[in-house]
Amino acid sequence: MMGIRKIIQLPDRLWRRLHTQGLILLYHRVATLDTDPQLLSVTPDHFAEHLEYLSEHYNPISLSELFQALKAGKIPDKSVVITFDDGYADNLWNAKPLLEKHGIPATVFVTSGSVGSDREFWWDDLERLLLLPDELPDQLELTIKGEKWNWDLTGGTANRPGQGYETNLKSWDVTMASDPGPQYTLYRDLHRHLKPLPYEQRESILSTLAQWAGASKIGRETHRPLTLNELRELDRGGLIEIGAHTITHTMLSMQPVHVQKEEIIQSKESLEEILGHKVKSFSYPFGGRADFNRKTIEIVKEAGITTACANYGSTLIRNADPYRLPRALVRDWDIEVFSSRMKEWFDE
Ligand SMILES: [Zn+2]
Incomplete structure (x- = not known):
């Protein structure tokens, strides 16, 4: 496709319109905070508005459904997958009830070493x-x-x-x-x-x-990660999938191979032990292009993970690499900003 694009010089906008079929959104927290220097939190009111807008105008699907769609080579039109990184307790208390209300699935990528910890990230x-x-x-x-x-x-x-x-x-x-x-x-x-x-x-x-x-x-208390029981509760009901996000939220590309292996495999296994079922997805901590490498992807594949998410924004096309899935970072946007970003991403 890239070849054809180059030859006939399709404008980027048009090329994306022809090929964009989906989008993965990246959230971290749903909470009202006094201070948020990393801009990680979306207020419950804004999150509720996002979900309402998505259910009216888009086609929310789970990450597993996206994986199946990628395998089949056809992503349903206007597909949107919601994901959360890190494993904050507010994902259970604030996000899950709203997701349930709208029947919208999500995947939460959990830093396994922080589960039940009295420390902050x-x-x-x-x-x-x-x-x-x-x-x-x-x-x-x-x-x-x-x-x-x-x-x-x-x-x-x-x-x-x-x-x-x-x-x-x-x-x-x-x-x-x-x-x-x-x-x-x-x-x-x-x-x-x-x-x-x-x-x-x-x-x-x-x-x-x-x-x-x-x-x-x-x-x-406002910044704590999920406890063991909260993680099980979050997983219950089938609407929310749990994925791995390493043990210590380390920058994988900077670690030697044996540390990368431990961080990836043990985080997956310890989550599986807590939940009593397989964990199939992963997101790279920080998720930028420099934060993981080819070796990381190899280990993720060997660990039996089927989908791995990055953190750079671009929409999903039919032949997207399931081990480098792009995601679009969502900030604490009101509905005007959120809807215009969604339109931009889908080039509508
Ligand atoms: Zn993270």
């Missing part, structure tokens, strides 16, 4: 330890991968009560071009540093940070 920990405290020490020194790093937070009053603290904290997110205080820059820097690290090194830095910030390692 590491990016949430960074927010809690670096952005939420009223005061932080002026200096931070860390050794990361043998290299010494220093941050000077002197004058970091932007985050302190009475100094624009509330406004900055509630309105700031990582897509913004500027940082209202040095702790926001620190948050960005450490997010970048921690992402490729092996689990043990990441944990050791988080421990150091908790001590430095004078904060507990125990996470916020």
Whole structure:
């Protein structure tokens, strides 16, 4: 198809209109949060509106149905698959009732090592330890991968009560071009540093940070992952499928093969043990093109997984690779924005 496209120079828009048959949406959380620097959460009201719109204008199908359709070489027109990454408890309490109300299936990709943990996901920990405290020490020194790093937070009053603290904290997110205080820059820097690290090194830095910030390692109730029973409850009823998302949410491409194997195979097996049935799908943590590699895909295939999702936006075409399924990231959009994004994605 690419060849024909090149020869007759079909405009991209037209080419996509002729070939787009489906879309996988990527959500993380359904909750109302005070702060959301990674823009991971959609409010329950907005999520309800998204679902209503999808059920009226599109054809929501499950990831398993999509897999069957890809095998058959024909995706039903206007197919939309809903997925969630990470395994937050709000997926059960806030998302599932709304999905049930509309009879819309979804797949939740669960970070198995976080199930039942009293810790937050590491990016949430960074927010809690670096952005939420009223005061932080002026200096931070860390050794990361043998290299010494220093941050000077002197004058970091932007985050302190009475100094624009509330406004900055509630309105700031990582897509913004500027940082209202040095702790926001620190948050960005450490997010970048921690992402490729092996689990043990990441944990050791988080421990150091908790001590430095004078904060507990125990996470916020609002940010907790699913418990064991909640995971089983989420899986019950057949509308929601559970997929694997590694044990420790590591950047797979940066890990040696034996660690990749452990992260993929053991996360799948431990979920299967909890749920009492097979787990067939997977999503790559972070999911960007640089976050997994050819070896990752090989291991995923060998583990008996049939569909694996990435996190870069493009629509589904008939011959999509089931081990590199594209997904479109959904933000906390109201219905006007959501519907116009849907139309753009389907090029309507
Ligand atoms: Zn994730």
